[in-house]
Amino acid sequence: MRYLRKKFAAFPVYEWLEIGLMLCLAGGFLDAYTFVTRGGVFANAQTGNMILLAIGLAGGDGLRALRYLVPILFFFAGVFLSELLLRLGKKTRGDFRGHGFVLAAEIAVLIVVGFLPADVPDMLVNALVSFAAAVQFDNFRRLEGKPFATAFCTGNLRSATEHVFHGVVEKQKGAIRTAGKYFAVILAFIGGVTAGYFASRALGGYAALIAAGVLLLVLAAILCGHAVRMRRIRVRRLAQGEIPAAQALIWESFTRFVAPMFEAEGAENFRRFLYDLPLSDGYEWYGVFAGGMIKGAMVARRDGTHIAAFFTKNGEQRRGYGGRLMRWYLANAGADTVTVNASPSGVPAYKKLGFSATDGEICKDGMRYVPMEYKKSVEKEK
Numbered sequence: 001m002r003y004l005r006k007k008f009a010a011f012p013v014y015e016w017l018e019i020g021l022m023l024c025l026a027g028g029f030l031d032a033y034t035f036v037t038r039g040g041v042f043a044n045a046q047t048g049n050m051i052l053l054a055i056g057l058a059g060g061d062g063l064r065a066l067r068y069l070v071p072i073l074f075f076f077a078g079v080f081l082s083e084l085l086l087r088l089g090k091k092t093r094g095d096f097r098g099h100g101f102v103l104a105a106e107i108a109v110l111i112v113v114g115f116l117p118a119d120v121p122d123m124l125v126n127a128l129v130s131f132a133a134a135v136q137f138d139n140f141r142r143l144e145g146k147p148f149a150t151a152f153c154t155g156n157l158r159s160a161t162e163h164v165f166h167g168v169v170e171k172q173k174g175a176i177r178t179a180g181k182y183f184a185v186i187l188a189f190i191g192g193v194t195a196g197y198f199a200s201r202a203l204g205g206y207a208a209l210i211a212a213g214v215l216l217l218v219l220a221a222i223l224c225g226h227a228v229r230m231r232r233i234r235v236r237r238l239a240q241g242e243i244p245a246a247q248a249l250i251w252e253s254f255t256r257f258v259a260p261m262f263e264a265e266g267a268e269n270f271r272r273f274l275y276d277l278p279l280s281d282g283y284e285w286y287g288v289f290a291g292g293m294i295k296g297a298m299v300a301r302r303d304g305t306h307i308a309a310f311f312t313k314n315g316e317q318r319r320g321y322g323g324r325l326m327r328w329y330l331a332n333a334g335a336d337t338v339t340v341n342a343s344p345s346g347v348p349a350y351k352k353l354g355f356s357a358t359d360g361e362i363c364k365d366g367m368r369y370v371p372m373e374y375k376k377s378v379e380k381e382k
Contacts, residue, residue, distance in 0.1 A: 011144050012319060013225025014099045017181055019218055020143045021188040023136060023150040026214045028192025029199070033207050034071075034129050036200040038122040041068060043129040044137065044151035046075050070123050071130035078134025081105070102139045103219040106132040107212050114208035129208070136215070143181060153189055156182045233321065235328040238285040238297075246285055246297035247274055253311040258343045266366025274299075274309065283308060288325035295321040304333030307340040326353050336376045341369035 030043040056065025109132040137151040160182035167175030199207040299309040312322040
């Protein structure tokens with residue numbers, strides 16, 4: 001249980017090592033599936049397909065060599081669509097939803113492929129599987145905070161070797177452990193290829209359903225993990241001793257995302273406000289916590305009429321923390337109307353939370369902002 005608590009606090013479920021292992025297993029499985037059952041074409045390894053295409057054309061195979069071009073084009077289309085699906089997911093409830101959309105799309109394609117008759121042209125089947133593989137490859141890019149790939153091993157092998165070097169030569173703490181994770185996903189990919197080979201020889205086209213089943217387990221784990229994570233999130237007023245951590249969180253996010261739009265005077269004015277503001281000045285501090293760690297912070301007037309600062313921890317955006325904190329505050333604010341001076345880049349996020357602009361962009365004291373307000377009565381009518 002302690003292991004899981006740490007995992008939930010540190011990473012979203014779709015970045016867990018366990019999820020990465022299953023995705024690499026599925027990726028290797030699909031490469032073996034198309035290679036064994038559908039004419040020696042790779043579902044994931046588009047570099048291999050490009051090499052085979054070039055060799056085929058150079059060797060005079062002509063149109064026969066063009067079969068390698070189909071999975072390449074459909075891989076391109078799959079990446080494009082996966083970006084669209086992930087964007088749609090982020091516009092609703094956060095990253096988990098986008099990853100759920102793309103996994104559901106991949107599973108649906110593989111189920112269709114699994115039931116296609118053997119006389120269906122290999123070119124069509126390879127196109128569909130490459131499309132599904134691209135959806136997975138494009139959207140699962142991080143393994144517990146580190147970049148990785150589910151569709152091939154070259155990048156993972158490079159990263160593993162790099163971390164071995166950092167651990168052995170530079171004595172970096174945790175580098176060997178990180179290298180071990182990369183080696184684990186490489187072995188999972190190889191295991192997937194092996195399983196895909198034997199399953200394809202035994203089951204033929206139906207073997208695609210096994211890959212769909214593995215991905216269904218991944219989808220279930222992501223959805224369950226999100227539900228658990230949301231239950232573990234806590235929002236509350238901060239104690240005096242917790243304010244320095246909230247100040248550091250706000251300042252870090254401000255300097256990265258907002259300060260570049262301000263003049264030097266504006267950034268300094270915000271810094272003075274943030275660090276010189278005592279509790280006795282009519283303001284309260286609030287925070288959202290996950291796994292005991294603060295993920296977002298807010299400063300607002302005690303009477304509930306105005307939000308002076310609202311930031312999510314750098315690197316934790318789009319995981320539901322900011323939305324949970326804001327919705328909690330708006331539900332508990334004593335005033336019917338709550339105002340905020342939103343940074344220009346933050347306006348879309350405030351609009352999603354029910355705020356509306358009351359004026360155009362204003363530049364004052366070196367700061368750029370858009371005045372916005374939230375009316376409880378309007379939200380209730382909706």
